[in-house]
Amino acid sequence: MSNITKDPLYYPRTELAERLVVSLKDGISHALTLFAPRRMGKTQFLLQDIKPLAEKMGFHVCYFSFMDTFISGDNQAQGTDIQQAFCQALSTFLTKTVQVKLNKALGKIKTVEIAGMVGVGLDNGKLPVQTSPSRLLQEIAETSQKPVLMLFDEIQELARIKGMQALVKSLRTGLDMYQSKIKVIFTGSSTNGLRTMFNDSKAPFFHFAHALNFPNLGRDFTDFLADIYQQRVGKGLDKTVFFTIFQRLNYTPLYMRTITQNLIIDPELSLEQAVQKTLDEIGFQNENVQQWQQLSELERQILRLIAQGKSALYSQDTRQQLANLLGVEQISSSTIQGKMRKLERADLITRGVGDELKINQPQFQTWLIENKI
Ligand SMILES: Nc1ncnc2c1ncn2[C@@H]1O[C@H](COP(=O)(O)OP(=O)(O)OP(=O)(O)O)[C@@H](O)[C@H]1O
Ligand SMILES: [Mg+2]
Incomplete structure (x- = not known):
């Protein structure tokens, strides 16, 4: 990563990164989950802040995103793609970063037979081996001279996609067994999926990781720009x-950097013109507009309330307000509950660590507020 041209508009989040890496290094915690809605800077934080700092502090670092592997259309095929890509990433990390000679490592792995195995297709196609995340993690833990930090981005995808149970179990086993050597930071943007992974008592990662809200950037960020x-x-x-x-733009860093870029490229723009230009440029993608058109009026009204920061959606007052808007006599709590479940399943809304309701995509939030639809 170090030879990548430094991004001049990236505002480093050094303090947060230090706090997290130090608590992993000192063993205060072995697993953390960072939660934030989409586009708030989680991936950049892992790659630009956490990774270089952790490497400086003596970790081998492995990054993997469970969202980038959407190669095939259907769920089942996606599952296989992800399993393959994940095991491939772990074995590449093992051979390239942990620096074990390919043959030696694979020679060992090949002889082991355990449950929940997944196939790994190797680049050269010559050495098809059967292995699993837990087996690879064992190999990593046993061969690494340094502590290891795994950065697993968008972990909720593992809960969303069918056929992932064996992989999830195996991952959990491996991370559990080698806690002292292998630390992990998960990120997630869907509370629904995260809850399935971490909070249900039957969830594979039940209470496995310490959950943290990924804090918004503050005035220091906009001053920096x-x-x-x-x-x-x-x-x-x-x-x-x-x-x-x-x-006003919901603390979404992407907007501010694009506004700054627009202002630098065209200094004649007023601030408000640059804001408008950026909103037009980034906008709200077509697919979301389609999604919006498919929602019922009640669902739309619920989203508007959440966008405005309302949380007491079941209260008598709010239900009456919604009923008036829709021109009906009353709306029951259970109707609202059903709608909320639907919106949450569709990942339109999400909950923070303290269970507070949010619109999942800040761009959508901005669109809801800025376009007084
Ligand atoms: N600290 C920062 N300084 C400047 N720009 C930032 C910062 N963090 C994020 N950004 C900008 O916001 C964009 C979105 O960040 P990033 O992709 O990391 O978000 P994310 O939370 O991972 O989103 P997603 O849920 O879509 O994966 C980046 O492309 C970058 O331009
Ligand atoms: Mg991301």
């Missing part, structure tokens, strides 16, 4: 206004 603007363009930005825009 404003300073870059000043350096490049030679004139200042009203930092207070700039921060207010960030708040």
Whole structure:
């Protein structure tokens, strides 16, 4: 990663990264889950902050995203793709980073037969071996001279996709057995999926990891971007206004950096014009508009309330307000509950660690607020 050109608009989250890596290194915790809605900067944080810091602090680091492996259309095929890609990533990490000679490592793995195995197709196609995450983790733990940090992005996909049980169990076994050597940070953007993974008493990772809200960036972030603007363009930005825009756009870093880019490229733009241009550019993708069109009026109203930060959706007052909007006499709590379940299953809404309701995609949240539909 170190030879990648540094991204000048990336604001490092060093303090947070330090806090997490130190508590893993010191054994205060062996597994953490970072939760945030989509597009809030989880992946960038893992790659740009956590990975280099952890390497500096003596870890071997392995990153894998369970979301990037959507190769095939149907669920079953996706499952096989993910299993293959995951085991491939672990064995590449084992051979390339942990620096074990390919033949030696595979020679050992090949002879072991355990339950829940998945096939790993190797690049050269010559050495088809049967192995599993737990077996690979064992190999990693036993051969690594250094502690290991696994960064598993979008872990809720494992709960969402069918046929993942064997992989999940095996992963859990491996991480459990080698806790002292292998630390892990999971990220997730769907509470529904995360709950299935971590919180249900029958869940494979029940209480396995310490859950943390991924905090929003603050004024220091927008000040940082404003300073870059000043350096490049030679004139200042009203930092207070700039921060207010960030708040208005639900603390989504992507918007602010795009606004900054637009302002640097075209210094004639006013701040408000740059905001508008960015909103138009990033917009709200077509597929979401289609999804919106398929929702019932009650579902839309519920989403609007959540976007406005309302949480007491079952209260008499709110139900009456919704009934008035829809022009009906009343709406029961169970009707609302059913709708909420549907919206949550569709990942349109999600819950934070403290169970607070949120719109899952900040872009959607912004769209709901900015387009007074
Ligand atoms: N600290 C930061 N400084 C500057 N820009 C950032 C920062 N964090 C995130 N971004 C911007 O926000 C975008 C989204 O970040 P990222 O892909 O990490 O989010 P995510 O939470 O992983 O989203 P998803 O749920 O879609 O995977 C990045 O492409 C980057 O442009
Ligand atoms: Mg991501």
